[in-house]
Amino acid sequence: MFSPIKNTKVYEQVIEQIKNMIIDGTLKKGDKLPSERDLVEHLQVSRTSIREALRALQIIGLVECRQGEGNYIRESFENSLFEPLSMMFMLQKSSSLEIMEIRKIIEVETTALASQRITDEELDHMKMLLDTIKSSADEGDKVKADKAFHYGIAKASRNYLIINILNAISSLMDEFIKDARRRILVEEENKDELAKQHDDIYKGLKSRNPKKASEAMKRHLDFTNEYYKDF
């Protein structure tokens, strides 16, 4: 039996080795990892340490265990590691100001990229989401469509780093969008204003005009920002 501190070091070394194989390109997406037995032999550590390391890599979403087949480097990383990242941001109690700033930084320019890369199908989907935001009777559905509108723009940017980063902060973003709508819609006339802002973004995307699209997003986020001024 390991003493805790020694144990920590051993499984960390195993992870370090696997990490190095990823960095130097020996292990690629979808590759099968050596068997537990081979790892025990090569790395000269206990099977327990190997299992702990593999379990941890599974949890962070880097490795998946296929029943009866062994462990593989995952092909896709959507919704894997990103939840714990959101947890950390929550623990850090990122302020509304920080979220507002990062949204403005990322979303304005992402909208410019999206306007040059969005497909017709995606535009149709955006239009549908705007109809839901406008006409649904249920605020829950509206919130969902509002979020999907913003993530849809990120997706249309075709930049997977951007998409992953927004995924990584999605719990914060979602909470923020819900809260922002609540604050903004206290004033009845803001319903039309919000709808107009979303429409302007959509029109910028549809006309494939990066400047028009990103400026509309900037106006939308600046407007939202006004409702967080005192915080």
Added chain:
Amino acid sequence: MFSPIKNTKVYEQVIEQIKNMIIDGTLKKGDKLPSERDLVEHLQVSRTSIREALRALQIIGLVECRQGEGNYIRESFENSLFEPLSMMFMLQKSSSLEIMEIRKIIEVETTALASQRITDEELDHMKMLLDTIKSSADEGDKVKADKAFHYGIAKASRNYLIINILNAISSLMDEFIKDARRRILVEEENKDELAKQHDDIYKGLKSRNPKKASEAMKRHLDFTNEYYKDF
């Protein structure tokens, strides 16, 4: 002994419970987790499952084990989870174009924020880094100073979300900066051009002028981008 799939589910449930306690605010930064024995009792699962869950939370950097004291939610998350995130980005083989785009998106606006929040001490440090970039005889040292200059700007933004996001992609950023310098400095006269661009960013920061600082950063990144046009 658990069969693998059942085991997976059990430790995931343990993590889920801890996650929920974070989301609802029961667990905060620096809090002590219940003892292994208490967790076994409350969650009605085996000690092995509890240990696996705790080990995994330690590896993603959310929990730290203090020798003889028990497990705690970490106070600081620097350099914790973020390495695996970099690993994923590496496995995804993010293209230079994607990195270039995200750098332009994040760094230009971050420089604007930094110019309004940077301290005199930080400015002095930036000046020192620029001297190293200009005068060091060793390209390795220059690369290190160049990276530190860019991260220093992020730090001066005082937005921890931005800092963490840049940390999360730091392996990619570091590789990119090293490679970009190699490409740019093939042309001898670019040495002075690079130095001038960095100086302009520094001057923008020093004069606390967000527009001047961010435009200088934009010119610097647009210039770098030229060396990736054919990729």
